[in-house]
Amino acid sequence: MTAETTTTPAQYTFEFCPADNAVSPRCTLLYYYHNAANHPDFMDFALLKRTFHQALATSLPMALATSVHMDASPPFGKLTATVDPRSPKYPEVRRHVDHEHTIEDMVQRGFAARSQPPALTQVKTFADPLAGDPLVSLDIVYLADGVGMAVGFSHALADIPGVRMFVREWSRLCRSTVAAEAPAYKVQVLDTDRMAFWRMVTAEPAPPPRPFDRHLAELAQRPESDDSQQTRMPGSLATYRIAVPDALLARLAESRRAADPLPSVPAMLSAILWKALVRAQQQQQPSPSHQFAYFANALTVRPLFSHLAEFCGNAVTMKYIHTPVSQLLHADVQNVAREIQQAAREFTAGEFVRIIQGYMQQPQGYGTQLARFVENGRASRLMVSNVSRAGLYYEADFGWAAPEKIVFPADIPQGFCIFMPMSKAGGIDAYLCTTGDVIKCIAEDELLSGHITVYEQGAQ
Structure with a gap:
């Protein structure tokens, strides 16, 4: 500043x-x-x-x-x-x-x-x-x-x-x-603040799966309609783990100190992912039948005391959105964000609060309400992923709503990226479900090339 x-x-x-x-x-x-x-x-x-x-x-x-x-x-x-x-x-x-x-x-x-x-x-x-x-x-x-x-x-x-x-x-x-x-x-x-909240919960054991997870699993198993088939991401989807070692984090931190304005390390990594998604999309020149159905990011991690501490005990905030590629094809990162911003306005924080409150009062009605947000062509959900060496959780934090800590599901949705500290070797892992073309663009990035290791976790 x-x-x-x-x-x-x-x-x-x-x-x-x-x-x-x-x-x-x-x-x-x-x-x-x-x-x-x-x-x-x-x-x-x-x-x-x-x-x-x-x-x-x-x-x-x-x-x-x-x-x-x-x-x-x-x-x-x-x-x-x-x-x-x-x-x-x-x-x-x-x-x-x-x-x-x-x-x-x-x-x-x-x-x-x-x-x-x-x-x-x-x-x-x-x-x-x-x-x-x-x-x-x-x-x-x-x-x-x-x-x-x-x-x-x-x-x-x-x-x-x-x-x-x-x-x-x-x-x-x-x-x-x-x-x-x-x-x-x-x-x-x-x-x-969220940091105080996380200090309170990191020592707790992993909670059992919640109905929220089962509902997401049910949605994933439903047969897709013709419309949804047309909006699937091009190429075969797989879950990838990108290992970012401590040395690269230090290098990113050094680049951060020389930057104007000053980006956070996780924001730099997230922006690289954004660029890779857009670049892969432009290179593929998808036809109307091959479109990106989902676009997401994990940008905001408030720092503590060092570049690595940013990933330990802070909230990584993500937006998950369903948007046809026709609206994003020629967009740069700024315009893509504007699209997400516009979609976010369609559902207010108050609506999310009422959904959570309705779930607490009438559990059977929750699935129907959630499905309306997930399946709608312009649906959006706000997720917060908490990062801890004790494990990875996410909480539903809809604006001012009460956070609910939930075990993170095994299958990561399309376009979703999650940062998590490595358990032993130091550095961080970035998990995302995407295509090989996107991973190729990430691996070729000038800041990451030759420093990261990519593992394919399994196809979806």
């Missing part, structure tokens, strides 16, 4: 892969401040709003951008946020009331999205900065015994150090404000 410190409007540039925004537009931190005295006006809304904006101005000024545009240069684009100091655009802060629930109710529901106050279930979770949505948002919920605050960041900011600085600064301001203006109040802060 770079900034121009002048009296004129400041410009901030940073990495932005359009697929990042299409796949996982927002990561969320939840904080709870407890009011031991149970005072109804525990924390003043204007006070919370002021400290939020103050922390942004100090530590994350690009969030006050008056305009945002992107210089597209696939696979990574430069997103430029322009901030006019004379008229900064402060993000909206929304107020919600939920006096039927307490902070303890939220804490008992577990970590991550599961612990969100019910009042937030219908809050918009898709944030597209190129369409004018703020890079950061805040929703404040007044509970029966305190206040909950959900800070949503666009994943365009996920790798920027300023985000961590903002979190520390805002926590400091909130603590000092409470101490100065409300000394009788006891403050409790819970960071329920």
Whole structure:
């Protein structure tokens, strides 16, 4: 990230892969401040709003951008946020009331999205900065015994150090404000980010298969209609394991440090996969009867402390989509991401939440509802794959919905890519179900050529 410190409007540039925004537009931190005295006006809304904006101005000024545009240069684009100091655009802060629930109710529901106050279930979770949505948002919920605050960041900011600085600064301001203006109040802060959630679950044994997996298996066994036959990927499908050793990760990390804007290592690998899919598709010049039926990516992994730690205990976010190749044939990575982004808008996070809730209440009706999303010609599903040396799981994390940890199915769907740490040798493995032509394009990539080993796991 770079900034121009002048009296004129400041410009901030940073990495932005359009697929990042299409796949996982927002990561969320939840904080709870407890009011031991149970005072109804525990924390003043204007006070919370002021400290939020103050922390942004100090530590994350690009969030006050008056305009945002992107210089597209696939696979990574430069997103430029322009901030006019004379008229900064402060993000909206929304107020919600939920006096039927307490902070303890939220804490008992577990970590991550599961612990969100019910009042937030219908809050918009898709944030597209190129369409004018703020890079950061805040929703404040007044509970029966305190206040909950959900800070949503666009994943365009996920790798920027300023985000961590903002979190520390805002926590400091909130603590000092409470101490100065409300000394009788006891403050409790819970960071329920995905990392905290994963630290809690990595030691657990693998859960048994869930009905979700059985339903996916049933769908895979159904005879295909003529239409679906016409949209199958060209060539024979097989599951491949691509071994990426530690030495190559270090090389990618070195390339990352020299890059402008600064991409994350997993984002670099994912972009290479995107390019290989597009290149193989263009080389094959498929006829209408030979089309890519599925296009997916696994782009967003928020880093911890090293290039390898990015694959250990973080959420890899994936979008799985059914899109005819006629819409993607001449598209570059940016346009493909835009297609996915458009399809993602067809089903809101609220719809996914209701599906999960309906499953909990009426298990027999879940298969029918899910099939509508899977089999529809423009269907999309949001999956989050958690990575751990203890094993590979995925969780359904539909926006703000409660995550459900599930054993990953043995058969990887078409176009789906999964990153996983190697068990002994170091480095990572990338699993994907695709064709030999795509694998050939991946192996010929200038960054990967001569460094990766490809294993065919089996044909499908």
